[in-house]
Amino acid sequence: MRGVAVYPGSFDPITKGHTAILHSGLVAFEKIIVAVLNNESKQPLFSVAERMEMIAEAAEEMGVEPGRVEIDSFDGLLVNYARSRGARVILRGLRAVADFEYELQMANMNRHLTPEIETVFIMADDAYFYVASTLVKEVARLGGDVAELVPASVQPRLLAKFDK
Numbered sequence: 001m002r003g004v005a006v007y008p009g010s011f012d013p014i015t016k017g018h019t020a021i022l023h024s025g026l027v028a029f030e031k032i033i034v035a036v037l038n039n040e041s042k043q044p045l046f047s048v049a050e051r052m053e054m055i056a057e058a059a060e061e062m063g064v065e066p067g068r069v070e071i072d073s074f075d076g077l078l079v080n081y082a083r084s085r086g087a088r089v090i091l092r093g094l095r096a097v098a099d100f101e102y103e104l105q106m107a108n109m110n111r112h113l114t115p116e117i118e119t120v121f122i123m124a125d126d127a128y129f130y131v132a133s134t135l136v137k138e139v140a141r142l143g144g145d146v147a148e149l150v151p152a153s154v155q156p157r158l159l160a161k162f163d164k
């Protein structure tokens with residue numbers, strides 16, 4: 001267990017799929033910086049501040065040891081952000097086959113840009129293999145129950161967004 005990894009994403013919102021990756025990542029890395037992409041062109045449901053708050057609440061719920069998870073936001077190129085934070089590893093979760101091509105493209109592009117930074121993948125927990133923020137938002141918007149798919153503090157925030 002050594003080194004710092006950056007775990008980047010939209011996290012709009014964080015799901016239990018993400019927290020499972022974070023949990024596994026902490027077995028491999030001393031510290032993980034969860035980095036929320038600040039990209040308004042993606043038209044997120046939650047602001048960056050809200051997304052960071054939900055990640056902090058989820059980390060607390062997980063009982064993460066102090067100092068082992070940091071929550072930050074970034075814009076611009078991920079590799080530049082990782083380098084600025086002294087991280088040599090980008091951590092990503094892999095779910096169903098649909099993720100593979102996109103992740104391979106990103107990993108190769110990031111390696112082309114910055115060969116000294118490696119992307120490390122962790123296989124998603126099979127319980128959350130099909131959990132994606134986009135689907136969780138759709139189900140919550142249509143009145144479905146997402147309680148088992150998101151950290152405890154996320155569900156009320158989703159319901160509030162959709163006036164449920």
Ligand code: PNS
Nearest residue numbers: 008009010011037076077078079106109
């Ligand atoms: O949770 P997501 O939306 O799948 O995360 C995608 C993310 C944030 C990892 C990706 O969009 C990203 O790294 N964006 C920053 C811009 C960048 O570096 N682009 C080139 C990477 S190929």
